[in-house]
Amino acid sequence: MNVVPRASQWGELIRPDRVHGSLYSDPAIFEAELQNIWYRTWVYVGHESEVPKANDYVVKSIGPQSVIMTRDEQGKVNLLLNRCSHRGNQVCSYDKGNARSFTCPFHSWTFSNDGRLVGYAFPDGYEGQDKSKLALGRVTRVQSYRGFVFGSFAAEGPTLEEHLGGARETIDRLVRFSPEGEVEVTAGFLKHRVKANWKFILENECDGYHPAFVHSSIFGVADSAIGKLYGGTSTAVTRDYGNGHTEIDLRPEFRKRDAPMSWFGTTEERLPDYTSRMKAAYGETQAREIMIDGTPHVMIFPNLFIAEIQMFVIQPLAVDDSVQHVTALQFKGAPDMNRRLRQQTMGSVGPAGLLLADDSEMYERCHRGVLARNPEWIFLGRGEKRERKDELGFKVGHVTDEIPSRGIWRHYRSLMEAR
Amino acid sequence: MLSRESSTTLMSAVTAFIYREARLQDEHQYEAWEALWTDDGIYWVPANGADIDPEKEMSIIYDNRSRISLRIRQLLTGKRHTQTPQSRLRRLVSNIELLDEQPEGDIAVASNSMVFESCLRDDTIWAARNEYRLRYVDGELRMAYKKVTLVNNEKALFTLSFLI
Numbered sequence: 124m125n126v127v128p129r130a131s132q133w134g135e136l137i138r139p140d141r142v143h144g145s146l147y148s149d150p151a152i153f154e155a156e157l158q159n160i161w162y163r164t165w166v167y168v169g170h171e172s173e174v175p176k177a178n179d180y181v182v183k184s185i186g187p188q189s190v191i192m193t194r195d196e197q198g199k200v201n202l203l204l205n206r207c208s209h210r211g212n213q214v215c216s217y218d219k220g221n222a223r224s225f226t227c228p229f230h231s232w233t234f235s236n237d238g239r240l241v242g243y244a245f246p247d248g249y250e251g252q253d254k255s256k257l258a259l260g261r262v263t264r265v266q267s268y269r270g271f272v273f274g275s276f277a278a279e280g281p282t283l284e285e286h287l288g289g290a291r292e293t294i295d296r297l298v299r300f301s302p303e304g305e306v307e308v309t310a311g312f313l314k315h316r317v318k319a320n321w322k323f324i325l326e327n328e329c330d331g332y333h334p335a336f337v338h339s340s341i342f343g344v345a346d347s348a349i350g351k352l353y354g355g356t357s358t359a360v361t362r363d364y365g366n367g368h369t370e371i372d373l374r375p376e377f378r379k380r381d382a383p384m385s386w387f388g389t390t391e392e393r394l395p396d397y398t399s400r401m402k403a404a405y406g407e408t409q410a411r412e413i414m415i416d417g418t419p420h421v422m423i424f425p426n427l428f429i430a431e432i433q434m435f436v437i438q439p440l441a442v443d444d445s446v447q448h449v450t451a452l453q454f455k456g457a458p459d460m461n462r463r464l465r466q467q468t469m470g471s472v473g474p475a476g477l478l479l480a481d482d483s484e485m486y487e488r489c490h491r492g493v494l495a496r497n498p499e500w501i502f503l504g505r506g507e508k509r510e511r512k513d514e515l516g517f518k519v520g521h522v523t524d525e526i527p528s529r530g531i532w533r534h535y536r537s538l539m540e541a542r
Numbered sequence: 543m544l545s546r547e548s549s550t551t552l553m554s555a556v557t558a559f560i561y562r563e564a565r566l567q568d569e570h571q572y573e574a575w576e577a578l579w580t581d582d583g584i585y586w587v588p589a590n591g592a593d594i595d596p597e598k599e600m601s602i603i604y605d606n607r608s609r610i611s612l613r614i615r616q617l618l619t620g621k622r623h624t625q626t627p628q629s630r631l632r633r634l635v636s637n638i639e640l641l642d643e644q645p646e647g648d649i650a651v652a653s654n655s656m657v658f659e660s661c662l663r664d665d666t667i668w669a670a671r672n673e674y675r676l677r678y679v680d681g682e683l684r685m686a687y688k689k690v691t692l693v694n695n696e697k698a699l700f701t702l703s704f705l706i
Binding site: 218310311314318337341446465469470480 | 589590599600602605624662696697703706
């Protein structure tokens with residue numbers, strides 16, 4: 124197509140049970156997504172624990188844009204754009220560090236870590252210039268929820284909590300796994316690049332239909348109980364929280380097992396330190412519930428995937444080029460648990476991961492596949508006739524149903540139609 | 543210190559071992575490659591530099607012996623989709639050097655390698671520094687440790703599902 128659809132035309136490409144293949148492959152649509160999604164809605168950027176001390180910084184991204192997340196001397200977290208206000212040179216070339224200021228190597232303009240221009244070389248040439256008008260660009264709105272820092276380039280719009288909506292509770296559920304109620308992002312990121320559109324990744328995260336097939340090679344040899352969670356008789360559900368957020372809720376299966384830490388393939392006895400800290404923090408009954416239920420499997424639109432033991436951040440670079448940034452979740456005050464989380468995560472994900480290398484193979488093959496023009500559509504109708512509402516009114520279905528994809532596309536359409 | 547003579551003999555044994563390992567990897571001879579490992583083998587492909595602590599930070603691969611075995615068994619299923627069809631591979635290994643002897647008597651060796659991979663996605667070149675600890679077990683050289691430091695391991699990498 125290579126022409127961005129008018130607002131009224133998105134409905135021709137996005138139907139309730141199918142979407143047009145060009146949505147994944149058309150460069151003009153990708154550019155429109157940058158404007159209407161990535162540079163407008165709330166996007167996950169980083170975690171406060173990545174910049175624990177004053178003057179710490181870490182380089183993150185929103186789509187193809189490089190963003191420096193800093194903690195300034197006052198302790199405030201800033202999201203600054205990595206672009207000198209003079210000639211556009213990148214002011215920061217390291218992934219992380221500790222710095223009060225960033226000096227552009229081109230003409231020595233210097234910016235404090237809260238973005239202010241504090242000096243330039245040979246200032247007599249800038250007589251009368253108001254430095255405050257030449258600060259680093261910044262992400263317009265910055266809000267965090269339980270340490271997860273999100274940014275939005277829209278000056279106005281829903282608050283972060285409004286955007287998270289029903290999915291906010293999944294983050295509450297996640298942080299309870301720390302006896303101190305805090306997630307830490309301290310294990311470093313693997314960066315896994317795929318030659319595929321970002322939405323193949325987004326939709327796969329809560330697709331419960333694929334594991335039995337894409338991951339059969341590892342389930343078979345690892346003596347894994349994961350396969351059954353995604354089988355035909357599983358009682359786990361897929362959920363659409365609205366605003367594009369989706370979940371695979373495995374709790375019904377874990378509650379049937381009624382065994383603490385079974386969700387993680389282990390037992391209380393193997394994690395004595397963690398178990399006792401959890402009981403001390405939450406009391407016997409609640410600690411048991413938490414450790415039976417397991418951590419959430421939730422995709423926060425458009426780019427934060429909390430995948431039970433690890434988290435992924437999806438970064439689109441081009442219509443057919445994406446990066447999955449992934450790290451083990453770490454829970455404050457849970458050293459023995461954290462070690463296992465790192466070990467499991469390293470085995471599963473990243474470029475050589477026993478799971479994710481196969482998912483990524485599917486993304487790339489799907490991307491090449493949709494370049495074929497017939498059939499024009501991606502069919503997403505699985506479980507449409509058996510959707511139901513849960514007690515909070517969110518749509519749920521069988522774990523293998525395509526409720527998450529339908530929810531993502533409904534929200535996508537509303538964002539793309541917005542002006 | 544080894545005498546010059548025994549050093550030359552050791553160098554040629556080590557070189558032959560490393561060439562053989564490279565060929566087994568290129569030709570996807572998974573079981574023969576696995577048999578090169580000692581029972582306490584560690585296979586490590588760090589991310590984000592050469593000096594991270596793999597016990598604290600994420601690595602691309604940080605396999606103990608049982609996970610090496612799991613990785614091989616997965617490949618042997620024939621349903622490891624990212625290796626079905628298999629990547630076509632050829633690698634050059636060079637700059638083989640004996641390093642200082644290890645306290646446990648293991649032989650420390652380093653080499654450089656460049657791997658050409660052709661797979662469904664595209665053709666990719668991988669370059670790495672490889673560090674080994676080798677050991678004689680029942681008269682045969684075995685790997686107790688292999689660390690593969692990819693030159694570009696600080697960047698986002700495409701899938702790396704063949705044996706590097």
